[in-house]
Amino acid sequence: MLTTPQIKSLKQVNISVDAEKTKERVAQVWKSTKNATKNDVVALAGCAKNTVYRVFDTGSISIKLAIAIGQVMDVNPYYLTGEMDEQGRFGEILLMQILDQHGYKKLLDEIAPPPGGEPVKQKRKYTRKAKPVIEEAPPEPEAEVVQEPEPKPVVESASAPQVDIDISEEDLQALLHSLIILDRAGIADAAEKLARVKGILVS
Numbered sequence: 001m002l003t004t005p006q007i008k009s010l011k012q013v014n015i016s017v018d019a020e021k022t023k024e025r026v027a028q029v030w031k032s033t034k035n036a037t038k039n040d041v042v043a044l045a046g047c048a049k050n051t052v053y054r055v056f057d058t059g060s061i062s063i064k065l066a067i068a069i070g071q072v073m074d075v076n077p078y079y080l081t082g083e084m085d086e087q088g089r090f091g092e093i094l095l096m097q098i099l100d101q102h103g104y105k106k107l108l109d110e111i112a113p114p115p116g117g118e119p120v121k122q123k124r125k126y127t128r129k130a131k132p133v134i135e136e137a138p139p140e141p142e143a144e145v146v147q148e149p150e151p152k153p154v155v156e157s158a159s160a161p162q163v164d165i166d167i168s169e170e171d172l173q174a175l176l177h178s179l180i181i182l183d184r185a186g187i188a189d190a191a192e193k194l195a196r197v198k199g200i201l202v203s
Contacts, residue, residue, distance in 0.1 A: 001071055002095070006107060008046045010064040015102065018082030019059025025080055025087075026055045029073055037072060044068045063102055067095065084174070096181045097174075112185040 016022040030038065030052060042049055045068035052069075055061050061080060070077040076088035077098055088094075092112075099108045176197065182190035 001092070002044075002067060002107075002111070004044055004046060006110070007044055007064055007068055009107065010062070010067070010104070011102075012062045012064060014060035015063050015066065016059055016061050016081045021059075021082035022061050022080060023056055023059040025082070026052070026061060026069070029069065029075055029080075029087075030056075033073060041068050041072045044072060063098065067098065070094075078174075093178050093181065096185065097177055100181055100184075101177075112181075 038049065038052075042052070045051075045064055047065065051065065055065070063077075066077040066080050069075060069080060070090040074090050076084060076086065076090060076094060078084040078094070079087045096108060096112055179190060179194045179197065183194045
């Protein structure tokens with residue numbers, strides 16, 4: 001999740017795709033929330049409550065405010081911008097997706113370094129202290145052998161059963177976008193799944 005300095009670094013540019021939906025939805029979640037939570041939102045975004053009230057009138061919302069409301073109130077930021085009609089919940093994948101969509105690559109790398117990249121903090125190397133000579137060191141435990149699973153084929157065979165799933169074009173785009181972000185963040189199995197999708201698209 002983002003900190004106040006990270007959110008303050010985001011632009012104030014309007015990212016709403018439907019002003020009427022943004023007006024209605026921001027007002028809905030804001031008015032149904034306790035004052036303490038509202039204070040947490042404006043503190044995280046580094047803005048005044050009047051900034052939120054202006055959204056009720058203009059239907060314009062910045063990525064800074066969309067993420068702050070989403071993160072504190074546990075709401076999908078794409079619901080606030082009018083891009084999705086399900087209120088849903090806030091999550092790390094949605095956060096990475098909206099940052100990538102609006103060009104915040106540097107900030108995205110801070111919260112999810114690319115594969116091979118160094119993490120922000122590294123663990124301190126542990127050094128075992130030498131025991132007195134008079135003590136007999138306990139036997140070293142045997143290393144556990146973990147068998148790696150066999151790699152699965154990238155492209156499913158033609159005989160694989162086809163599953164008919166009723167899903168909208170908007171949801172398909174969101175799922176594909178999420179796979180790209182997961183692959184970039186080094187999430188397990190993301191590269192394999194993305195390769196499957198690409199294989200199907202070009203076949």
